Amino acid sequence: MAEQTGEFSEILTLLRENPRGMSVTEIADATHLNRNTIARYMDNLLVSGRVEMRTFGKAKVFFLSKRVPVSAMLNLSSEMVLLIDADLRVIQANESLLSFVGAESDQIIGKYVYESACKTFCSDVLTDQIRAALQGEMVRSELRLLKNGTESYLDQRIYPMVLSDGRPGVTVVWDDITEKVNSEAALEQSEAMFRRLVETIHDVIWSVDETFCIQYISPQITSVTGYLPEELNGRKLSAFMPKGAAARFDWELASAVSRENGFTLPEFPFICKDGRKIYCEFSGSPVLLEQEGSIFLGYNGALRDVTDRRDAELGAKRWKRFLDSVMNNIPAIITVIGMESRKYYYVNKSAELFLQKSRAELSRMTSKEVLAKIGSVRLTEAHDTVALTGDEVRVSEDRIVVNGETRYISARVIPMKLSVDRRYLLTIVNDITEEDADRQRQMMSRELAFILEGVSTTQEMWDPLLEMLPKISGYESVAIYQRSIFDDYTLFRAKDGRFAPAIHTDSIIHRIIRKGEPVIFDKHRMKLLPESAASPMDQAKSLVLMPVIFDGRAVACVILGSKTPLSPDTVRRTLLLSTAFQISTVASRCLVQEKLQRERDRTRSYLDVAGVVLVMVNRDGNVEMLNRYGTKILGYTEAELMGRNWFMTAVPEQVRKQRMDGFQKIIAGKVRDDDYAYVGAVLCKDGAEKTLRWRNAPLYEECGSISGVVSSGELI
Secondary structure, X not given: OXXXXXXXXXXXXXXXXXXXXXXXXHHHHHHOOOHHXXXXXXXXXXXXXXXXXXXXXXXXXXXXXXXXXXXXXXXXXXXXXXXXXXXXXXXXXXXXXXXHHOOOHHHOOOOXXXXXXXXXXXXXXXXXXXXXXXXXXXXXXXXXXXXXOEEEEEEEEEEEEEOOOOOEEEEEEEEEOHHHHHHHHHHHHXXXXXXXXXXXXXXXXXXXXXXXXXXXXXXXXXXXXXXXXXHHOOOEHXXXXXXXXXXXXXXXXXXXXXOOOOEEEEEEEEEOOOOOEEEEEEEEEEEEEOHHHHEEEEEEEEEEEOHHHHHXXXXXXXXXXXXXHHHHHOOOEEEEEEOOOOEEEEEOHHHHHHHOOOHHHHHOOEHHHHHHHHOOHHHHXXXXXXXXXXXXXXXXXXXXXXXXXXXXXXXXXXXXXXXXOEEEEEEEXXXXXXXXXXXXXXXXXXXXXXXXXOOOOHHHHHHHHHHHHHHHHOOOEEEEEEEOOOOOEEEEEEEOOOEOOEEOOOOHHHHHHHOOOOEEEOOOHHHHOOOOOOOOEOOOOEEEEEEEEEOOEEEEEEEEEEOOOOOOOHHHHHHHHHHHHHHHHHHHHHHHHHHHHHHHHHHHHHHHHOOOEEEEEEOOOEEXXXXXXXXXXXXXXXXXXXXXXXXXXXXXXHHHHHHHHHHHHHHHOOOOHHHHEEEEEXXXXXXXXXXXXXXXXXXXXXXXXXXXXXEEXXXX
């Protein structure tokens, strides 16, 4: 731009002399410059704001811009203004800024902003914001400064601009908002204090006029009565009371005008929006206009819900009886004893039943005597610890004996201090005997699962089932039925109880077993069986059927029975069903193995009776199978040849290499027709040689590779 200053001056002088404006052509003729050059100059002047342009048809006419000096405008502003160029040099600073930083203009203008007297405002953040503004982005933020030991807050705005010479620049404007920020903080603190005060007051504030109509009532009325404040405004408080109470309330208000110290009206009924009747306490004082003979203007007061207090006062005895009734119906054993005396002050019904003693009997005994009698050492120690430390103690498990029966309990001992000389121990005891039994059953169930994992035949699994199922299930009798060739289920094994020798195909139990799902007939479901239905167990009051499924049908069934009507809980039912599933899974696995074993045995018997020598050799040439006819021909037992190299043991030395080469070709998949069939001799155990006609076949694995060779030899 520097080289164009002279041309700009001449153009500006022409426009000043021609206030009616000039076109690009007129300016080019007057300055004797190229029209395109003048057009480019005029665009720069237009962008910098030094000229204005108006369009008349297709012609563009330029006028000298009518501007007020920037410095004069900036000094008129109460805000602090700073003009900065792209190199971060200060171009202009107004009087407000100079006064704030306490500097002269020559200490700022022409200097880098971060080296001038404005460095107080400078930071890495401000530099980044100025650079962002140079890219055309308006940036706004709040700046906090420490000036003369006092915090100042400035509203900072950075605007992009174009300087008079066409270069980019920015205008930074700071507005001192310290007073506003401090006022807002003080107001916010005051509002917070008032809000906390209002929120902590649970009473309803109200104001009525001289006719006792409500002029104001606080929002707390909604939480107390359900009415919104606008639903009560303009109405009397007595309008929400029963008829008799309303008349008495209005009379009390009318007579309270002369009470200079205010009034209190306790326990007046109030009908809530949902129809409930609550009791409220009203307190207030009259509002009087002292001029003109103390004119009565109404009342200001407060309303408080005292329903709970009234109910507590009126129903203390009834509540005590209710609590006693609740305690007596709680299954836990609850006792209260003196911390020093250890005498019983309270026992609930469960404690009487558990200890087999009445309250009168227990009141004549100390807790130490009772606990020593039942053998609860840990609970005695817990009482001593709580009395000594004052902290709650838990007893996870303790074994006791009540009337010769072993029970398991868990307990909490809690200290209660009503006064200095009134200290008690609250003991809450739970009978966990059944829970302990459930844990034992679960442990035995896991042990049974471990045992069943190791069995390989169904015969091996029946003995542990007969032994452990009664302990796991709680049913004293167990029987195992197997499906016969006649399609009924015959008794195979049993322990305790009298079981029918067979479950016939026309019985309901047979149809249930064939569905293949475990069924629990507890004391309630036993009633669903018709009286004519034959039970597999004599005098059974509870039954559990656990079918064993194989190949999609029930092949066996484990039946649990009890002469006692049982009703297993959720834990016991889950345990029974999981055990039934486990039995069926293990039995199915064993049946599959037995089926495979039978098939292998059958196949082996076919091989043994075949009139040829059958030998199977692995990739290493070692014998893995030799049939009975082969042992007869060779004179070896199968055990003597198993694992030994076939070629080194049973092939004559003179043909051994030839036979091994043929074997390797088969293993490598390079097979010729003569490798499959040939006539060759074998070397017997006694040294004799016998000639056989051999046929070979490779053995393939699932992946397709050859794992060995099967050879059959016919004696010639």
